[in-house]
Amino acid sequence: AQSVAQPEDQVNVAEGNPLTVKCTYSVSGNPYLFWYVQYPNRGLQFLLKYITGDNLVKGSYGFEAEFNKSQTSFHLKKPSALVSDSALYFCAVRDDQGNMLTFGGGTRLMVKP
């Protein structure tokens, strides 16, 4: 069975500061990792994914994530937060066998001016 943990329900950051949203995972076999963002009353928007290769993945809107196999983590980062980044962020994992994504519980990011 696969699982994802997002240990922080909410992350508060001042605009212009760097942000990190944490994600750890558990899978048997190779992990395929995804980050999505959800704005109020909207569906999930894809940000980035790790499949193989370079551990640092760059995605939409200036976000990036670092895959760390030894720590089974895939933290989402951005060097300089914007107020418009305030939203709900979901980490998800898929393994070699599964058809579906398994999601973490989500982290609400609040960026204050």
Place this chain on the structure above:
Amino acid sequence: GAGVSQSPSNKVTEKGKDVELRCDPISGHTALYWYRQSLGQGLEFLIYFQGNSAPDKSGLPSDRFSAERTGGSVSTLTIQRTQQEDSAVYLCASSLAAGVYETQYFGPGTRLLVL
């Protein structure tokens, strides 16, 4: 091009009634997924379709839930004899193919409220 579309955007129904939720995937996408987002359970997988293969129904919570995909495109999720615990946002996603590395693109969801 157009993204995944879902209808209705909101649905209010009475306990015991049946409801149908519709999903139009991105044109050319062969894989289609249904997920449910609720306060208590978070985001959970319901069912998956890939081409003409038998669907993966492993996530359906009860036999009151069923889904079909006609012509390899549009999908309908049906909930019979709705219960209050069925209240949730139902999200549909599609991907170009079925590989584990494929990105799933989500629709805006249908918000279902069972009174």
